[in-house]
Amino acid sequence: MKLFKKQAEKVEMKAFFNNFSGKIEQAVKKDMEQIRQEIGEEKIYAVALVTDSDCITLFLALNTYEYMQKKDAAYLELLRDNLSEEDIGKVKEGAGSLTKWTPDEWGYSDGKNSQLAEISKLLYDKEEADSKEYEKHTELFFEAVASAFKNLIAEKTFGSNSDEITYFISMSDDERTYEIENFSAKLLNSESVCQAFLKRKPDEGSYAFPC
Secondary structure, X not given: OHHHHHHHHHHHHHHHHHHHHHHHHHHHHHHHHHHHHXXXXXXXXXXXXXXXXXXXXXXXXXXXXXXXXXXXXXXXXXXXXXXXXHHHHHHHHOOOEOOOOOHHHOOEEOOOOOHHHHHHHHHHHHHHHOHHHHHHOHHHHHHHHHHHHHHHHHOOOOOOXXXXXXXXXXXXXXXXXXXXXXXXXXXXXXXXXXXXXXXXXXXXXXXXXXO
């Protein structure tokens, strides 16, 4: 009976995440309508779907070259005493960045009342119903997110320059973050875009040299 119950729980969890992938796609498409208005004519260079250590939240983060430059300039004023003259020069010249690959520092995201916020509620409720079973199948969560992301990229949901954008899945404040970002980048990007992304260093945090 226990074996039968475990199998049934796994089948149910698979069914949940199979349906979940489509819900992510629809939520992102809807949320992008508002985000596009906010971005205007700025040029997107990176898009990330970001979760937490328990995989019960999901939000969309995007950044543009224009916002990155403004954010870097603001950070230069705050951190000037902690940076070398070489690094300061790189940021000023656009050859380095303090914020380029850190979604928490980016300029655009879905809001509190977004469709993705509703997705997070579904995840939270699912985990609350059976946390142990949910934890066993977090790989299904990542498979669903990656599948949705691939479809959104193929449909050019993030703009006509889709092939120039770097896409990845991230996890906030977790030792697995760098590994998850790298693995997902390999799934979601062309070889050339992926290799450029992989050149960043794992211990850089918000400091990203070279650009």
